[in-house]
Each structure stands twice: as structure tokens, then as C-alpha cells.
Amino acid sequence: MQGIQIFTHAVGMVTRNFNAVLRIAGILLLVQLVLVFSLGEAYFARGMASGEVVGEMMDGAQNSGLLLIASLVQFVFALWIAVAWHRYILLQQEPAGYIPAWNGAEIIGYFKAGLILVLILIAVMMIGGMLLLPLATNGQASLLAGLLGALLLYVPAAYIAYRLSPILPAAAIGKAMTLKDAWYQTSPSGAAFVVLTVVSVLAGWLVNMPASLIAPVALPIALVWAAVAQWLAIVVGASILTTIYGHYVQKRDLNA
Numbered sequence: 220m221q222g223i224q225i226f227t228h229a230v231g232m233v234t235r236n237f238n239a240v241l242r243i244a245g246i247l248l249l250v251q252l253v254l255v256f257s258l259g260e261a262y263f264a265r266g267m268a269s270g271e272v273v274g275e276m277m278d279g280a281q282n283s284g285l286l287l288i289a290s291l292v293q294f295v296f297a298l299w300i301a302v303a304w305h306r307y308i309l310l311q312q313e314p315a316g317y318i319p320a321w322n323g324a325e326i327i328g329y330f331k332a333g334l335i336l337v338l339i340l341i342a343v344m345m346i347g348g349m350l351l352l353p354l355a356t357n358g359q360a361s362l363l364a365g366l367l368g369a370l371l372l373y374v375p376a377a378y379i380a381y382r383l384s385p386i387l388p389a390a391a392i393g394k395a396m397t398l399k400d401a402w403y404q405t406s407p408s409g410a411a412f413v414v415l416t417v418v419s420v421l422a423g424w425l426v427n428m429p430a431s432l433i434a435p436v437a438l439p440i441a442l443v444w445a446a447v448a449q450w451l452a453i454v455v456g457a458s459i460l461t462t463i464y465g466h467y468v469q470k471r472d473l474n475a
Contacts, residue, residue, distance in 0.1 A: 228462050240304075243304055246319075251293070251450045262445060298333075302322050309392050325393055328391075329391050340380055347371040350371055384464075388460055388468075427452075430445040430448060
């Protein structure tokens with residue numbers, strides 16, 4: 220199935236070019252490690268349900284604004300690395316060292332394209348939320364609401380995000396693309412993006428799950444695992460977008 224091919228090609232792109240990955244994204248891994256260790260237990264509290272335990276663990280980080288700073292730093296570095304990776308694969312722009320070039324104009328363009336995409340996804344999620352509202356008010360249907368929520372909220376949003384995603388690599392290489400063009404270019408294989416969504420979510424869950432399991436007994440190991448997992452998610456995510464652009468826009472073959 221083409222959705223699986225896209226995912227495996229993206230992962231293979233990372234493994235085959237791992238030296239380049241380290242030169243482009245190695246600095247991001249260091250940043251991830253610093254941020255995760257700065258948060259400590261609060262890192263895992265972010266993903267838990269609200270309650271006394273979460274309140275206790277998050278209190279110090281929230282008061283200091285550490286979570287906000289960490290998120291902003293991670294966001295800027297993720298943009299920087301994603302643009303550099305797109306340019307390396309699509310333009311063969313080799314990194315000069317272990318700090319990738321700062322392509323300011325392209326990073327700003329990437330941010331703008333991403334913002335447009337996020338606004339579209341928010342609209343899609345709002346529509347899905349309104350459809351789910353009757354179930355959300357019914358306590359006896361909480362499980363059904365959760366299942367339908369995944370179907371009516373996340374899957375359509377991820378599908379649309381992948382269909383429109385070529386605008387991001389296009390911005391990274393300085394060739395702006397309209398939403399209409401991105402949708403048209405990805406139209407031949409719409410179903411592949413549903414499969415890609417499922418595979419990506421499952422892979423992400425499997426990679427991140429051990430950190431939460433290890434945290435109660437070996438926090439430092441769990442934090443290292445979490446940092447590496449986040450780093451891989453960003454790199455592989457950028458590779459998926461690169462693969463989509465390369466295959467559907469540049470008409471490259473999927474060789475994985």
C-alpha cells in the first residue's frame with residue numbers, strides 16, 4: 220500500500236543519510252535533551268490527565284514559564300531543522316558543519332505556510348467537534364464518543380494535512396505553492412494518506428510509550444528516551460513531508 224511505502228521511504232531516507240541527519244539535526248537533539256531534563260518529571264506530567272499529581276508536578280515549571288520557553292525553543296529549532304532537511308534532500312544542499320545554515324527567508328515562509336495549514340485544521344476540528352457535541356453531553360456514551368472523536372477529528376484533519384503538506388517543502392526550497400496546487404498534486408492517491416495517518420500514529424505511539432513506562436523507576440533513562448523519541452518524530456516527520464513532495468510534485472519514485 221502506498222501509505223506504507225511513503226512511511227518506509229521516509230524512515231529509510233533517515234537511516235540511509237544518517238550522517239547528514241546528525242549534521243543537520245544533531246543540534247536539535249542536544250536542545251531536546253536540555254529541554255527534557257530541564258522539565259524533569261513535569262515532561263511526563265504534560266501528557267497526563269488533570270489532577271492533584273499533575274498540579275503538583277507542573278506547579279514549579281508553570282510558575283517559572285519553563286514550559287512556554289521550552290516549547291518556543293523547540294518550535295524554532297524544529298522549523299530550522301525541517302527547512303534544512305527539505306533543502307538537503309530536494310536541492311542537495313549539503314550542510315557545511317554540525318550547525319545547519321539559517322535560511323531566514325525560507326524559515327519565515329515555512330512558518331507562514333504552516334500557520335495557514337494549522338488554521339485550516341482548526342476549522343476542520345471545530346466542525347468535527349460540533350458533530351460530536353451531542354455524544355459529548357451523554358456520559359453513558361463516553362467510549363463511543365472517544366472512538367468517534369478519533370475518526371471524526373484526527374483522521375480527517377491528518378488526511379487534509381498530508382494532502383496540503385506540499386506547501387511546506389515548497390516554502391522551504393523557495394518555490395511557493397498554493398493550496399489548490401498542493402491538493403491537485405496529491406489527488407491521485409488520496410486513500411494512501413489515510414493509511415499513512417494510521418501508520419504514523421501507531422509508530423509514534425510505539426516509540427514514545429516506553430518512556431512513560433520507564434519514568435517511574437528510572438527517570439533519567441526515560442528522559443533520554445523521550446528526548447530521542449521527540450527528535451526522531453521531528454526528523455521522520457520532516458522526511459514524510461519531503462517524500463510526499465518529492466513523489467507527488469517532483470514525480471520521484473518511491474524506492475523503499
